[in-house]
Amino acid sequence: MAQIFHPSMNILAKVSIFGAIFIIAGLALAMGAFVRSSYVTQVNVVREQPVPFSHQHHVRDLGLDCRYCHSDAERSASAGIPSTEICMGCHSQIWPDAEVLRPVRDSLRTGEPLRWTRVHDLPDFVYFNHQIHVAKGIGCESCHGRVDEMPLMHRTASLHMDWCVECHRHPELAVRSTDDLFRFGRNQMTLGGVSLQPTIGTASATQQGLHDQPAAHHSAGDSVHRLSAETPASGPDLVAKYGIVTRQLTDCVVCHR
Numbered sequence: 001m002a003q004i005f006h007p008s009m010n011i012l013a014k015v016s017i018f019g020a021i022f023i024i025a026g027l028a029l030a031m032g033a034f035v036r037s038s039y040v041t042q043v044n045v046v047r048e049q050p051v052p053f054s055h056q057h058h059v060r061d062l063g064l065d066c067r068y069c070h071s072d073a074e075r076s077a078s079a080g081i082p083s084t085e086i087c088m089g090c091h092s093q094i095w096p097d098a099e100v101l102r103p104v105r106d107s108l109r110t111g112e113p114l115r116w117t118r119v120h121d122l123p124d125f126v127y128f129n130h131q132i133h134v135a136k137g138i139g140c141e142s143c144h145g146r147v148d149e150m151p152l153m154h155r156t157a158s159l160h161m162d163w164c165v166e167c168h169r170h171p172e173l174a175v176r177s178t179d180d181l182f183r184f185g186r187n188q189m190t191l192g193g194v195s196l197q198p199t200i201g202t203a204s205a206t207q208q209g210l211h212d213q214p215a216a217h218h219s220a221g222d223s224v225h226r227l228s229a230e231t232p233a234s235g236p237d238l239v240a241k242y243g244i245v246t247r248q249l250t251d252c253v254v255c256h257r
């Protein structure tokens with residue numbers, strides 16, 4: 001077959017195809033960066049709400065459990081948002097005339113629910129379920145971060161597919177004992193417990209002899225004592241205990257049904 005193009009055209013074509021690939025790769029990288037930016041993921045972005053509700057105040061300072069307002073998390077797909085009646089259970093007495101709580105009082109009077117802006121919202125083609133995660137030892141903190149330190153709610157995770165799948169591959173890194181599901185700052189607690197061991201094992205501790213050990217235990221806080229009374233179960237042990245089967249957890253149909 002006769003050549004249609006002069007051989008030098010071939011080089012030109014190769015160069016431009018090569019160039020095009022670079023341009024496409026560059027665009028893909030830029031798109032990736034855009035998709036991962038907080039503009040798209042909404043990580044750390046605070047939404048306008050009818051009332052500036054503070055989780056830090058109600059959870060950390062007042063000591064309310066998540067289930068006081070989101071008890072559905074344990075028994076259904078969605079965690080739910082508390083009704084006006086739950087707020088007014090306290091706020092009919094506490095700060096009954098505060099201006100900031102006027103929308104809550106109006107809502108009770110008119111029966112019109114408060115319109116909270118969603119902070120976490122998956123696309124409709126993704127299936128998600130709170131109950132199963134809680135039942136299998138995934139705590140609120142693993143997906144929502146330090147809610148107890150949020151004056152205003154914001155996201156701490158992208159909720160992108162990679163994020164879900166990463167944990168579905170390695171649930172042993174996140175899984176907790178049932179007592180810890182609604183606790184926050186567990187990482188610090190566990191590190192506190194573990195940090196005792198290196199102290200005992202280091203050269204200086206060995207040089208000083210064994211009498212350092214009780215001192216190390218004594219100086220540690222209550223949480224360390226609680227943890228050392230019962231050795232924390234390791235991730236793989238808990239994965240076995242909850243009967244988590246990681247083999248099927250990354251199948252497309254798990255989240256796209």
Ligand code: HEC
Nearest residue numbers: 053058059064065066068069116118119120140144147153
């Ligand atoms: C006194 C009631 C109350 C308690 C207790 C409470 N919350 Fe909330 N929570 C709310 C209200 C009201 C909203 C909606 C307003 C907002 O987003 O801040 C909300 C919103 C949220 C959201 C975001 C919902 C969305 O729009 O995506 C998450 C996540 C959440 N709470 C987690 C928790 C966790 C975890 C705990 C326990 C540490 C907890 N909450 C305790 C009342 C409560």
Ligand code: HEC
Nearest residue numbers: 051052053054057058082086087089090091094100101104
């Ligand atoms: C268990 C009782 C209790 C419940 C339930 C409760 N609150 Fe409160 N709330 C309080 C107390 C106590 C204060 C703090 C008063 C103070 O600082 O003296 C407070 C303070 C507030 C404030 C003032 C700003 C701040 O956080 O410092 C807002 C706004 C508020 N609550 C909204 C709500 C809303 C909305 C709900 C329902 C989702 C709710 N609260 C449910 C007890 C409660």
Ligand code: HEC
Nearest residue numbers: 066070073078079080120121122128133134138139140143
């Ligand atoms: C495995 C990750 C994960 C865990 C664990 C988790 N959540 Fe969520 N949560 C999400 C996702 C994803 C959404 C958004 C769901 C949607 O858009 O359908 C969400 C949404 C919410 C909402 C908004 C209302 C709703 O149900 O959509 C609240 C409130 C909430 N979570 C509270 C909690 C509480 C309280 C806990 C602990 C008991 C918890 N979550 C544990 C991932 C998680």
Ligand code: HEC
Nearest residue numbers: 127128132136138142164167168171174243244245254255
């Ligand atoms: C921090 C860990 C973690 C994250 C993050 C996580 N999951 Fe899971 N997910 C689990 C574990 C553990 C199970 C329980 C598996 C089992 O039943 O053995 C589970 C189960 C599920 C199931 C039920 C599977 C079944 O048995 O039918 C669905 C659906 C699911 N996850 C969707 C999601 C989606 C969607 C996201 C992201 C928005 C997500 N998960 C994020 C750990 C996680």
Ligand code: HEC
Nearest residue numbers: 122123126159160161164165168249250251252254255256
């Ligand atoms: C653990 C849950 C989970 C599994 C497993 C999963 N996905 Fe997804 N997928 C998601 C979530 C969450 C989103 C939404 C991402 C977003 O909003 O950015 C998504 C989005 C998508 C999209 C839309 C484009 C995008 O990336 O946003 C496609 C296409 C898709 N998934 C295909 C698949 C295929 C094919 C598989 C199997 C290889 C799969 N998914 C497995 C959770 C999952």
